[in-house]
C-alpha cells in the first residue's frame with residue numbers, strides 16, 4: 001500500500017508546523033522523516049496516522065483518500081519510542097492484545113501470535129512478563145503487537161530512542177530486515193541520521209516545517225540540495241567554505257580564506273551559467289588528502305595548509321581539525337579532514353591538504369541552494 005502526502009499544511013493557530021508538504025512512500029518501502037527538533041516530522045507522522053487533522057491538503061493510501069478518516073479506519077499500526085506495552089502482561093498476551101480486542105477465536109490468536117513470536121525470535125520468552133525484558137526485547141514485542149493485525153502501513157516514531165547503545169544497531173538491522181522481508185510500507189520518524197541512513201530506502205529531510213530534500217541516503221550525501229542538508233547528513237559534517245568568484249583571461253578561480261582553486265571547465269560553466277559572484281563551497285572531510293610536496297597546482301586541484309588543532313582517532317581513519325593559515329579568523333577558518341589512520345600527526349603539526357573540484361559541492365552563498373538544483 002503506497003502513501004501519498006499531497007500539498008499538506010498543518011497550522012497550530014496561526015503557526016504553520018508543516019508547510020505544503022508533498023511526499024510519496026512506495027509500497028513495501030521505508031521512508032524516513034529526518035530533521036531537528038521542531039521541524040514537523042512528528043506532526044507529519046500524526047497526520048498520516050489520523051491522530052492530527054490536516055489543515056489542508058490530502059493523504060492517500062493507495063487509491064483511497066484517508067485525509068479525514070479516524071485512525072481506526074486507516075489500518076495503520078504505530079511503534080512508539082516508549083513501547084507503550086502492558087508491563088504486567090506476558091510477551092504473548094501483549095502481542096495478542098489487539099486480536100483479543102477484536103474477539104478473534106483462540107485458535108487464530110495462537111496461530112497469529114505464534115507467527116510473530118517466530119518472526120521476532122521471541123518464542124523462548126513468550127511467557128515472560130514484559131517488565132523483566134531489556135529495552136530492545138520490549139521494542140520487539142511492541143513491533144510484534146503492531147504487525148499482528150496485518151496493517152497496511154506501519155509508522156515508527158523514534159523507535160530506537162530509548163534503546164541502549166549496544167542493542168541499537170542490532171534492533172535497527174532487525175527492523176530493516178523485517179520491513180524488507182515482509183514488504184511493509186513504513187514511515188520512520190527520527191532525528192538520528194545514522195538510523196535514517198541505515199534503515200530507510202528514502203529520506204525526507206525537513207526543517208521549520210519545510211521539506212528540504214527527499215532522496216536515497218546516497219543521493220542526499222552526494223548531492224545535497226542545500227547547505228542545511230549538506231551539514232545535516234554526514235558526520236563530521238560537510239565543510240562549508242566561503243569563496244569569491246574571480247574571472248581573468250577566461251580562467252575562473254575561487255578564492256577563499258587561505259586557499260584558491262582554478263575551477264575545471266565543467267564546474268566553471270555551472271558558475272558562469274548562474275552568474276554568481278560569491279559561493280559557499282562544500283567539501284566532505286574524506287575528500288581531503290594529505291598533499292604530497294611536489295603535486296602541481298593544476299586546474300581543479302585545490303590546496304590549503306594549516307595547523308592541526310585536534311586529532312581524533314577513529315580506528316582506521318583520523319579526523320583532523322585544521323586551522324587554516326588564512327591570516328584572519330574568519331568563521332570558516334577551521335576544517336575537518338578524514339585521513340587514513342592511524343597517522344603520526346599531532347596537535348600543533350603543520351599540514352597541507354589537497355582537494356579535487358570533482359568532489360566539491362557549490363552552493364549559492366545567499367540562498368544556500370546547490371547550484372546543480
Ligand SMILES: Nc1ncnc2c1ncn2[C@@H]1O[C@H](COP(=O)(O)OP(=O)(O)OP(=O)(O)O)[C@@H](O)[C@H]1O
Nearest residue numbers: 012016017035036037038039040041042043044191
Ligand atoms: N499540539 C501542538 N500545539 C501547538 N504547537 C504544536 C503542537 N504540536 C507541535 N507543535 C509545534 O509544531 C512544530 C513542529 O513540531 P513537531 O513535534 O512536529 O516537530 P518534530 O520535528 O517532531 O520535533 P520533536 O522531535 O521535538 O518532536 C513545533 O514548532 C512545535 O512546537
